[in-house]
Amino acid sequence: MTTVDHLRQVRLGNLRTVLLALVDRPGSRADLAARTGLTKATLGNLTEPLLAGGILVEEPATLAGMGRPSKPLRFHPEGPVAVGAEINVSHLAVETLGLDGETLERRLVPADTRGATADEVLDRVAELIREVTGPRKLLGAGLAIPGVVHDGVVIRTPNLPKLVGSPLAANLGRRLDLDVELDNEANLAALAHLWPHHLAGEDFVHVTADVGIGAGVVLNGEVYRGVSGFAGELGHVVIERNGVLCTCGSRGCVERYAGLDVILREAGRRTLNSLRKALDTGDSRAQEAVRKAGEALGVGLATLMNLFDVPTVVLGGSYALLYEHLSAAVQSEMDGRVLAGGERHARLVASPLGEFAVARGAAGLITRRAVQQPERLFA
Amino acid sequence: MTTVDHLRQVRLGNLRTVLLALVDRPGSRADLAARTGLTKATLGNLTEPLLAGGILVEEPATLAGMGRPSKPLRFHPEGPVAVGAEINVSHLAVETLGLDGETLERRLVPADTRGATADEVLDRVAELIREVTGPRKLLGAGLAIPGVVHDGVVIRTPNLPKLVGSPLAANLGRRLDLDVELDNEANLAALAHLWPHHLAGEDFVHVTADVGIGAGVVLNGEVYRGVSGFAGELGHVVIERNGVLCTCGSRGCVERYAGLDVILREAGRRTLNSLRKALDTGDSRAQEAVRKAGEALGVGLATLMNLFDVPTVVLGGSYALLYEHLSAAVQSEMDGRVLAGGERHARLVASPLGEFAVARGAAGLITRRAVQQPERLFA
DNA sequence: CAGACTAAGTTCAAGCATTGAACGAATGAG
DNA sequence: CTCATTCGTTCAATGCTTGAACTTAGTCTG
Known part of the structure; x- marks a missing residue:
């Protein structure tokens, strides 16, 4: 811990607070200050690099009653996004998700993955991901499988036995040149009900x-x-x-x-x-x-x-x-x-949530991580 | 949050880190600095009020090898303590615990509490607590019952039906003029295996x-x-x-x-x-x-x-x-x-741990809280 | 026994995020 | 046009950690 680090932690914590408030809904600096308990001054400081970095945009102005009109801040419509993918025994699904919680693209294709090797499945997943991701910066990919996972490796998956022991996260990451997080589909379906919105x-x-x-x-x-x-x-x-x-x-x-x-x-x-x-x-x-x-x-x-x-x-x-x-x-x-x-x-x-719950949760894993560790947004 | 508060939080967090290291084992300022990742300078700052407040003592000096001898810090032998009490169907138990994790006094008495009212039981518990607590400052009391508890009130206790709905924490607190925390005996027995030492x-x-x-x-x-x-x-x-x-x-x-x-x-x-x-x-x-x-x-x-x-x-x-x-x-x-x-x-x-596990866990609830919220030590 | 060496503990200026108050900006009301 | 109102920015002050320099208190060597 250098001297800067302790204060930097405070700043990152506040940044997280502000981003969480924005996921809830857009708001002006003054509004965010009121909602987070920080001061207007701090909000100016914290949001400046987010605006400069293209994470947030300042909307024109809202004319509402007396006083200087507020300029609400929201996540930039061309800002970074996350993608989630689900590998299941009978289908593959992908979904892209913005930091604001909006679904951008989704796709679900039948696929018999039971007999397929890890490479075959990952090739197909990578292809699907490329189809749904446009020019916007990608924060990373979440990958869901029906089975137990540890450190990006499949530990147990009774229905896709060929994937056991396979480092899916690293291998998909290599294909897409992206950070990939691997998790259990049950966890990710649950996460989809927690993030970005509490359901x-x-x-x-x-x-x-x-x-x-x-x-x-x-x-x-x-x-x-x-x-x-x-x-x-x-x-x-x-x-x-x-x-x-x-x-x-x-x-x-x-x-x-x-x-x-x-x-x-x-x-x-x-x-x-x-x-x-x-x-x-x-x-x-x-x-x-x-x-x-x-x-x-x-x-x-x-x-x-x-x-x-x-x-x-x-x-x-x-x-x-x-x-x-x-x-x-x-x-x-x-x-x-x-x-x-x-x-x-x-x-x-x-x-x-329907049939995209898992893929959405997988993408949510990434947007959530970006908000909770805001330093990632500037990388 | 005033301007001070953010920095105060950092300080309190560091204080907690230092106290946790001391629960693990005593150590000199330099040793603690190495173990916590803080600097020697910070350790001097943080420990000064703890020494002044009688929470810690500086031992004479340890002559070990070259260099200026270190003066290990440890919890003050006359410092504040916590007491834990267990109400069970067939017995009452109490134990006093120092911040260093040492048991000071314990007592276990048979008691038929099934038919007793809350007041009768609490009178007896308060009496026992007075017997085992000496002149040292008391940080508070933990109270264990076999049942479910919420906000200091008994919600469910099949074997001590007369206690249901009774605000035991507040009522014992009034008797002893002390902060009392009420919890389930199962939770506290578990806590005794976690704190002050990982068993x-x-x-x-x-x-x-x-x-x-x-x-x-x-x-x-x-x-x-x-x-x-x-x-x-x-x-x-x-x-x-x-x-x-x-x-x-x-x-x-x-x-x-x-x-x-x-x-x-x-x-x-x-x-x-x-x-x-x-x-x-x-x-x-x-x-x-x-x-x-x-x-x-x-x-x-x-x-x-x-x-x-x-x-x-x-x-x-x-x-x-x-x-x-x-x-x-x-x-x-x-x-x-x-x-x-x-x-x-x-x-x-x-x-x-034997038959005092629950009472020890109840006391641990209090010493743990004191370490995790070090501001309590200065109250 | 003196001087070199080693490690513990202290002092102090520098760095930094938040704050609150003062200030400038932008709009509505009269 | 002037005042009231609210938004957003500027700036000095605060206070905690830090690293380097320094002091202290011992051991070791010759």
């Missing part, structure tokens, strides 16, 4: 079902990943200790009762769309399959809530699509099993 | 069985309490969704299989001591009861580890006393059910 508060769990069940846990406004990146493995929470054998070696894992494959099999359907049609026409076998899955999921979620004590559960992905047929059973199990005290109540909601 | 790393779960089962969760060096203080309710993790009915309204809770009352009943014993004697003499009914409890606990812990992803489980309280007869079954279930990847391995250890 479910600062403490919640986001649950999706693909082949397995993944939960992204947000505690105190931060995605909780655990020591080794294994946190939130809701799919392997045990609900029947002598139950069905699981691929993980355990018995009675939630995944074996509430996984999408189980629901489809029980309902006698091949695809999620077919299942939804059956549900809409009142097919009782389909409804029963979904209800039973909801019960199992509810038991697992009750356990999760008793351990994490978060007030909200967001059902995303396939679960969001089945929400109306699923939620009653889930809610009922949770209500009966979550420890109550005072006005504690488990709130269950469907994700509003 | 199980920075990420672990501490589990005890009394009437119920309580887990204190430490994530990233902080006790995790959850949004409403309900986090870590391992006792109500479901391991058999259609299992035994629990007092909480759910079915198949871990508590119903691994609670101390269940173990004793299954073993046909009345007290923990009698159970231990039976185990030592090779009583197979007792051994089987403990083994079965260990299995159930292991299933619940596996679920917990798959959600929190911490590397270590500490068995404390009664479980620590049963450790040698319990650990194999627990470990075996965990090994079979915790999701593995790389060199991930669930480490199971017995708490070394």
